[in-house]
Amino acid sequence: GAGVSQSPSNKVTEKGKDVELRCDPISGHTALYWYRQSLGQGLEFLIYFQGNSAPDKSGLPSDRFSAERTGGSVSTLTIQRTQQEDSAVYLCASSLARLGQGRPYEQYFGPGTRLTVT
Amino acid sequence: DAKTTQPPSMDCAEGRAANLPCNHSTISGNEYVYWYRQIHSQGPQYIIHGLKNNETNEMASLIITEDRKSSTLILPHATLRDTAVYYCIVRVGAGGTSYGKLTFGQGTILTVHP
Numbered sequence: 525g526a527g528v529s530q531s532p533s534n535k536v537t538e539k540g541k542d543v544e545l546r547c548d549p550i551s552g553h554t555a556l557y558w559y560r561q562s563l564g565q566g567l568e569f570l571i572y573f574q575g576n577s578a579p580d581k582s583g584l585p586s587d588r589f590s591a592e593r594t595g596g597s598v599s600t601l602t603i604q605r606t607q608q609e610d611s612a613v614y615l616c617a618s619s620l621a622r623l624g625q626g627r628p629y630e631q632y633f634g635p636g637t638r639l640t641v642t
Numbered sequence: 643d644a645k646t647t648q649p650p651s652m653d654c655a656e657g658r659a660a661n662l663p664c665n666h667s668t669i670s671g672n673e674y675v676y677w678y679r680q681i682h683s684q685g686p687q688y689i690i691h692g693l694k695n696n697e698t699n700e701m702a703s704l705i706i707t708e709d710r711k712s713s714t715l716i717l718p719h720a721t722l723r724d725t726a727v728y729y730c731i732v733r734v735g736a737g738g739t740s741y742g743k744l745t746f747g748q749g750t751i752l753t754v755h756p
Contacts, residue, residue, distance in 0.1 A: 528685075557743065567686065567729075567746035583743065615685050617744075627674045627693065628733050631744060633685030 526550065528634035530616050536640045537606055545601045545637045549618030556599050557619075557631060558591055562612040570614075573599065574621050606641045613638050646730045651751040654724075660717040662750050664730030667711040674733050675706060677715045678744070679726040686729065686746075689715065720754045727751050 529548045537543050549556050558570040569583040573593045584590070588606075593599040603610055617631040647665040654660040666675065677689040690697055690704045692713070697704045703716040717724055729749040 559744075559746075566748055567680075567744070569743040569745065572743055580743065617685070627691065630676070630688040630691065631686075632688065636685055 528616055528618050528632055530614075530634040530637050532637060533635065534638045534640075536642060539608060539641055540605055542602065542604045543606055543639065545603075545614050545616075545639070547599045547601070547616030547618075547634060549597060549599070549616070550632055553618035553620055553632075554596065555619045555621040555629070555631075556593055557617040558599070558601050559615045559617065560612040561615060561636075562609075565612075567615065570601070603639075606639075608641045611639055611641045646732055646747055648728070648730055648747065648750045650748065651753070654717075654720045654752060654754050656722060656754055656756050657719055660720040660724065660752055660754070662715040662717075662728050662730075662752060663712065664715070665712045666730070666732050669710050669732055670734070672734060675704065675710075675713050676731045676733055676744075677702070677704065678729045678731065678746075679724075680729070680749070681723075681726040689728075720752075722754050722756065725752060725754045 528550055531546045554575045556573045559567045561567045571584055571591045572580040588604045591601045613636040615633055615636045617633045619631045620629040674691055674693050676691040678686040679689055680686045690699055690702050692704045692706050694710055706713045727749040729746050731744055
């Protein structure tokens, strides 16, 4: 079946401009995650959506970053007034979500959006 | 989630078994061991997970020590396409405060040689 898709695959923007990155999760996956990977750095958690619950925004680095998930499916990550340090690969993942006790489900990642801020 | 320690890099000959170790000495009883890998320029890929028993799937085997303080991911017949960064991650079960997110360390760069 179709995996997680992200668009655009590459985005070059000027410092100070706003950007929107899109994620289409696997159909039926109610949990959605955003991560970013800066050059030479590890993968860093940004935000997590689970169904109708309030999102876990604990990883967002500043208030310039926001994300929404419409209709429980597609998600958009918005970065306002981009800075050069925002340059990174932004990865989206989705998974099934367990409502009771038990192990967390595995996350399936998209190919990422490479953002370059000039 | 418990912290993990992995060697920064390993080499393996094509066709041989690759054994990737991971130390998670502070793991709690409700935490699972997950392995992901990231091939260059791709998103991470789930490989396998376990709680306390050894596990095997079509990609790999996972051996967890009896005290659960360490584990080994085994790729039984490594190929050139297995060259990647391998991440060992400990995740809390449902109900844990950090339930959703994956916390990636630096991982092990596995290079498979012809």
